[in-house]
Amino acid sequence: MLDQDNYLKQLADHQALFSKLDQFSNEVHALAQLCVESLHNGGKIIFLGNGGSAADSQHLAAEFVVRFRRERQALPSIALTTDTSILTACANDYSYDHVFARQIEALCKDNDVVIGLSTSGQSPNVNMAIEAANRIGAATVAFTGKDGGKIKDISKYAFIMPSNETARIQEAHMFIGHWLCDAVDCAFAEGS
Template sequence: MQVLTDSFQRNLTQHKAVFEQLEQHQAQLLELVQQCKKALDSGGKLLFLGNGGSAADSQHLAAEFVVRFKKERNALAAIALTTDSSILTANSNDYSFDTVFSRQVEALCRENDVVIGLTTSGQSPNVNLALQAANDLGAFSVAFTGKDGGKVKDIAALSIIIQSDETARIQEAHMFFGHWLCEAIDLLHE
């Protein structure tokens, strides 16, 4: 049982260390809230994407906007580009997994939208290409990333980098930011 106790304490210590640094991202998060509110107020939408656990987090966040977070309100336009198995498999088979999200951005994204890519490494070609496609369309591109930011930090208009090498800790911080974004939009929603 000592090995489990040690593991729990190690993970909790890592989590606390990561969360102690989150306050430094407040200005970036306020910019993100403004961009999302502007998009939603102008008839735009939020598009989320990521791989693996970040795909699940993308779906989770899109659901919070479409259904509700805390406040009873009208549905808000949000989409997770990770959910359509026909598009994901057809694109991967006919083209490449690298373009599985950029192709959807090309089809669904408009200039007044916000595209949020979650990538713990910042090195995911499909996320990076999707954010570049968003830039090319004039949408606002955002990266929730980790480690040193990877290649995505030079692509996204706004990169929020969690300085940790632990994927789980980075994802925990991403979800904190995502949940706070939902709450902030709720607070500002009329």
Template sequence: MNNLELLRNALNDHQNVMKQLESLLPQIDTVGQVMRECLQRGNKILLMGNGGSAADSQHIAAEIVGRYKRERRGLPAIALTTDTSILTAVGNDYGFDYVFSRQVEALCDPQDVVVGISTSGNSGNVVKAIEVAKQIGAITVLFSGGSGGKLADMCDYALVMPSKETARIQEAHLFIAHSVCEIMDVE
């Protein structure tokens, strides 16, 4: 297979996943409304994930705190992936599975929205954080792929991408993140 064939196949796979997102639009709308209502109540959004999903968490938090399209005041969102001192201290003292749950324990209030991003739906540290968020009374949202893994049944809202391929799942997550930001930006 030459490079052009490789690229055409990747583009076709991407387009097929994006077309299948049509069936998730009602769920995406609901999650956007839930997040918008959270911010309107004066609550905050906490986001987490590993690797590319950590970057997605930071991207979404930046769109919420900064702005998406329209000028507005900054809104409260925190990517739990950014504080290296917390991540390394908790990872060292408690283990990597606790790097997000300790932050949720410390920062989360009832009715906050906690977003776990895990392409497999099985990331141990996201699972533990969602467990803590549920105990606190937060609203939990999952961005995942494949079957949605363990987290799909744990979260109040599970947006499971119709793919098993990490790259395609992450591409769909970005579309959903921007879609949710679009909904949150409506006055």
């Protein structure tokens, strides 16, 4: 039997979390400015994460390369979750913990912005990638939740969604990600 109350509870949980996202207003604006400066200086936006966060990484990178809502030039962005040959070779030859850090070592420059999505902040492969990006000198950003996990301490910027539920955290990550795409679109829109 389907439980309609469950739907209403999850909707209420979603709305309660979103009512708290205004606390990130200044920081999200600063992140948008950081991304715009990186892109103006020849940098790129790099996304990474596991599972649903891998899909979200690909989604956000696509919004930068193609467009979000406005006509503008293509912007350099990549999700480190898409090349199965690299992912499987690295997992086989080293370990799964290294699948993103190895790509950061190969592809990341000091003028890039690296955004790691981890709802717990405890994903070893995401954290190792953030640490590798820090060594290169890139700007590192965590989209996380719960208590922020390890990633909050190793990223230069951390957005910790005030929730313990993975689905709600990911919904909030995508809201912030979409707002970021919109802000960057505005900065690069034709006629701007």
